[in-house]
Amino acid sequence: MPSTIRVRAVAGGDTTEVQALIQHPMDSGFVKNSSGKLIPPHYIEILTFEHAGKRVFTAYWGPAVSKDPYIKFSFKGGAKGDALKVSWIDNLGKNDSLTAVLLG
């Protein structure tokens, strides 16, 4: 099964810019389906990024984050070829992770 995580991280100069897209319904719990029944909440709660064994970013998300969420941030350091581990866990305990390689 393909990963739910797509990440593009580019090391350049002093910082590494990270952009990630996660495939996830991010159901808020307030939307009804076609038969008028509420779709239960299902959303990512925690998304983390680790570089060289150090946590560089933690996202705590609620149901107001858009479907197939996007995130962009930058951290100091990082070199082409370094590993960046991306992990998420949702409110139902489902999770996924991926280790990406920094581009130069």
Next chain:
Amino acid sequence: MHVPTTTRRFTLSLLATTGLATTGLLGRPRAAIAADAAGWPVAAFKKNSEPDALAALYGQPLIASDKITLEVPEIAENGAVVPVSVSTTLPNVTRISLMVPQNPYTLAASYVLPAGTEPAVSCRLKMAKTSEVVAVVESGGKIFGTRKTVKVTLGGCGG
């Protein structure tokens, strides 16, 4: 199994959740499977006013600041996908949170930034209707905020 200390707590939470899921298969109600991930600020995410969400997450009042740049569209034709970017020139930023007071739950996202991570983040939020978006920046242990209104013509929360 050796687990590095930094990820140990997170991994344990995954293991705990897997354990619950297994129990669920043995006949426990499905609701028992859902467990909030360790470290997720559960109380803050359940508040439906800005003062309550600020109190739950920070326990202190917001100081208005012109050192925060909040980029949002003036008008969002689709409230399901509203691009939001925050950056700040404030020093020693440890956390950036986004609040949408007119949504069912005020707190939308909260980002923890360790030393070395730039105080800037972009993401996309759902907005149920026209509302302010409040960017809250924790800098040197105090919290600073700036706000902008986004006019939503089609709500993104089933409205």
